[in-house]
Amino acid sequence: MSQFYKPEEEVFCNDGREQQLLASIQSHPNLPSMIGVPARILEAIDDFGRNHNFLMNVGKAKGSIVSRKIAEKCPTTMVELGGYIGYSAIMFGDALRKAGGKSYISLEKSEGFAAVARSLLAIAGLDDFVEVRIGPCDASLRQLRQEQPELQIDLLFLDHQKSAYVYDLILCEELCLVRSGSLVIADNVISPGAPGYLEYVRGTRAERATIRDKIQAKQQRPVTSENGVVAYLSELVASFEPTGEPDGLEISSAINTAE
């Protein structure tokens, strides 16, 4: 049996595999031992990815790096952009709950994927801790800000459309959801890559202001001040996709250099 997921092919999601995954877990002979045990559900999802069909999950290698960061930082609130079938929400929701966190919010635009995620989170016993919100994440982020004016995202996990990372991070800054003290972790910065995002988080203050101005003008968004995020201390942590392909996470701490 391979240790890696099946390779990613041209069609890599939304062809019924997500519902097959859920059905395979719901009819699994070991289902009783998975109920309320996140690690066992993750193992069953990984089994499906190895033996049946590729799934675009963060996977064990990169996931354990993020879980360690959660244990170190003990965030109160964590938000992920791009939840898919709930693999990262199960892994990181479990880590966050163990670290004493209060809330994990998973933003997913597809109703079908979100439905699978909610079912798997319920089996894992995390449905009262992880909230799955359906819709494009920019709209969900605005909605979150309206509902919770004081909310700060302590740990933001970016794992949706790679070209949207930079737009949505800037939106989080504009909404003061990401501010000094927040940690931002971006997946897939090597494969398939997110060059515009890396340019932003690794840029100087002036370079970041130029990128922000361009985006705000292009999207006709109101130009806002920096909200205290003056710089990111950013590092690439090399790792692997669940298929075995090299990849990496960009881990960026938002800091206020005036502090």
Ligand SMILES: C[S@@+](CC[C@H](N)C(=O)[O-])C[C@H]1O[C@@H](n2cnc3c(N)ncnc32)[C@H](O)[C@@H]1O
């Ligand atoms: C790579 S998958 C996420 C994998 C998940 N984080 C995990 O590791 O288990 C990317 C997901 O982002 C979702 N997505 C893409 N663009 C989005 C957007 N603008 N808002 C919300 N979700 C989005 C896709 O539907 C897909 O489910």
